[in-house]
Amino acid sequence: MKNFIQVTYKYKPNDKVANLTEVNDLLDAYSKIYEPSRSNLLADVKENFPIVTDENNEVRILGTAPALKLINQIDNHKLDVQLAPTELTNIDFKLVPPSSGYEMYFEINDKKVSTLYNAKDTFLDHYSLSKYANFLLQNDKKRNLLDELKDLQETKELSSKKAIYRFIENDGKQYLRAIVSDRYKFYDNPVALYIAIAAISKYSSTYKKDFILENLILTDSKLFVYFLEKDPVPVDKNITIQTGLVLTNSELGDGCASFKVYYIIRDSNNNRVVGLTDQIANINHGNKPAKIETSFNNLDQLKHQRDDIIQAVKKVAWTKKLTRDDLDTISHLISHIQSPVPKTLKENMAKCVDSNSILEKSYTLLKLFDKFNSFIEAENPNIQLIMEKRLSRWLARFAK
Incomplete structure (x- = not known):
């Protein structure tokens, strides 16, 4: 079924950064709902993931102020009960x-x-x-x-x-949304977002790089957040890259919260492609905050992955006009896309690779992938992530 509620935030120029109080409110508001059962967990989270701020007591992540306000829009009453x-x-x-x-x-x-x-x-x-x-x-x-x-x-x-039964109320009706182990540590969406902001604020301070909270999708049980470095890096004539991290989290006990490195390639005409690489850190719902903090030491690898991605992207023939052989290669790749990617998405992408029309219009790789991106963005966030990782692998076939 569809989510009861879904809110989306997309960064706009001049959107503000959040201060320390606004970030702490993520945990403070959550603790009021579940007090006192989760007070120890939240205290441990704060201890292991301190927020790093600037001299104005603000985090160096643009867009966090309006994005955090969206969290308050998910106001469905939630209840966790231990039952047989x-x-x-x-x-x-x-x-x-x-x-x-x-x-x-x-x-x-x-x-x-x-x-x-x-x-x-x-x-x-x-x-x-x-x-x-x-x-x-x-x-x-x-x-x-x-x-x-x-x-x-x-x-x-x-x-x-016994296990923990996770209930949610909507329009006066009660629903069972998940059943989780009694070892489950309840890193729900506000907690996962707090940890992400803490980790990125530390990275931002260490490497003197401002970030943007570029995109956030929040439902009654799921969270998707894209953090992106503010300043783009030139990789070719009129082509730039921005790298960052995407956080995915679920309150349904169906896997750990995941941090993956992603990037956006753009040209001067705003054609763009989004790529995604492997997981770099995670929030395992069975682990204590101290152990999760150890996993986040891998964020130090972000700088190395970032540099590797930039070098790899520089090798791609972005401005080269696509040939018939190039289109045959892309058609073959599209034909091998499997479930859970919807059939309609495959069909729309395949229609874009009509050899005659593409050749007549002298498409570049970036322009064609931008058309793919327009279809991918219409899918649900899970499908988008699958396809972003797939497109990232495809790019290696088009090195100069």
């Missing part, structure tokens, strides 16, 4: 039109709840039933599933093990 599976009663499964998928419905403490995202399958995986359940539901055998589930719930070994 048997505490979910009156379980049922219903089709959710217009999709062909099913969600689970149940009661807890006399409250009616339904699942969203992947919570249904996560619950059923507790009984090793997820794939079998979907088969039964799609073949009108819901009664068989309910009977099977009832039998398994009577098995003490399976049903007594």
Whole structure:
């Protein structure tokens, strides 16, 4: 299903930097919701990730002031409760039109709840039933599933093990959005963003480079943030590169928060391509802040990766007119794009590589990749990241 709410921020010239109080409010506001259960965790985060500010008590990241205000727009009530599976009663499964998928419905403490995202399958995986359940539901055998589930719930070994059930409220209705281990450390979106700002403020201070919070996408459970160095570096005639970091985080227990190096190539006509490289640091939701801080020592490698990326980008034939052989190579690469990339995206990209029209218009590599970028940006953020990494690999084929 779609997110209940999604807000997006894109940097505009003259957007302001945040001060220390505004950054600290990320954790302070979060602590008021979950106090006192997470006060120790948040104190450890502050201790291990101090915010580095300038003489005006501000971080050297443009755009942080308006971006942080967006966090307050996600005001859905969230609740985490430790439960055993048997505490979910009156379980049922219903089709959710217009999709062909099913969600689970149940009661807890006399409250009616339904699942969203992947919570249904996560619950059923507790009984090793997820794939079998979907088969039964799609073949009108819901009664068989309910009977099977009832039998398994009577098995003490399976049903007594507790976990953290993450609930969210929307329009007065309760939803189960995730089930996570009791080792889960709750680096939710405000906490992950705080850690990112702390790490980049330290890097910015060490290497005397200002950053821009260029793009932020925030939903009720997901976070995507692009941090970019302010000053572009020339790589060719009328072509520049800016490097930075992209943070992705989830509150659904489906992986660690990830920091990857990314870059934007632009020409004087504002044609551009976004590339993405490997993960450089992460926030593992099972680790304590001190261990995560050790992972962030890898940010010192950002300068080396940045230099390597710039040298590699300088070797690409950006201004060379594309030949028929070049287009055949790109067509081959597009044809081998696999799931989860949507078929429509592949088709739109393939249409761009029509040999005759492209050759007649004397396209350069950057202009063609800019057209690809216009389709990629219309996809959800996860697909964008997949394609940005793929385009980055493709560029190596077009060295001078």
